[in-house]
Amino acid sequence: MVNFNGNLISSGAFFLNHENRGFKYGDALFETIRIINGKLLFWEDHYFRLMSSMRILRMEIPMEFTMEFLEEEFLKTLTANELMDKPVRARLTVYRNDGGKYTPSTNDCSFVIEMEELDVPFYTIDDTSYEVELFKDFYVNADMLSNLKTTNKVLHTVSSVFAKENGYQNCLLLNGAKQVVEGINGNIFLVSNQTIKTPPLKDGCLDGILRKKLLEIISKWDDFELEETxxxxxxxxxxxxxxxxxxxxxxxxxTKYRKKEFDTKVAKSLLGRLNALARLS
Incomplete structure (x- = not known):
């Protein structure tokens, strides 16, 4: 079951048409949320990022779009899918309603909530090989739109195809200044001696929720210096x-980039701290 504007509909039903602006123009935003036993992890951060992104894209925020209303819609969808006591990957997509060409005929919005069960409740790390390469065919724009989680992900899709064709598990994306911006599906962090670096938002990386949480964790960690650079x-x-x-x-x-193989000690330590923070969220 999916939740379309508060109505529970079979996942196989046709409820979006060819005029959908998310389909035609990428005129949509989404939030992907981890849910554990009915608890939306870092929900407040997701909610405020969504509200900020809608304002930037000049979407009309419905009066009922309170944090409590949307949380209830998630819980309703969990119940309908018998997932209330399971670990879940949920996606909330918000799109501008049908009409117009590049210039929309309305700024009113609709939403869809969809869900799938995850294997484990909290974050884990496996020791399987994870090799990456730079993707240099196209570049991320270093601007505010790249910070938003929109449905316009052609660059990420093409780079995913490149990675699959060449036997990599992921690619690192660059901006026009040839700076490393992010991975295909998330923010990038680099550990060098006692410094942990991650690209600043001005370089064009996604304003990720986990990025924000790790910045909070690392800034309080005496063993390392944090740099957004x-x-x-x-x-x-x-x-x-x-x-x-x-x-x-x-x-x-x-674990590997070109001829270099990497350690995983800091990542594993951060994961434990992240799980502790998730339990408190």
């Missing part, structure tokens, strides 16, 4: 560790 491709092979973060996987260590 541009990362050049030349730094990658000199790093001690690289890892990718997002709301669903948590922390994913990169």
């Amino acid at each position: 541009s990362i050049s491709p030349f730094e990658l092979q000199k790093a001690d560790e690289l890892f990718i973060t997002n709301t669903i996987i948590g922390v994913k260590p990169i």
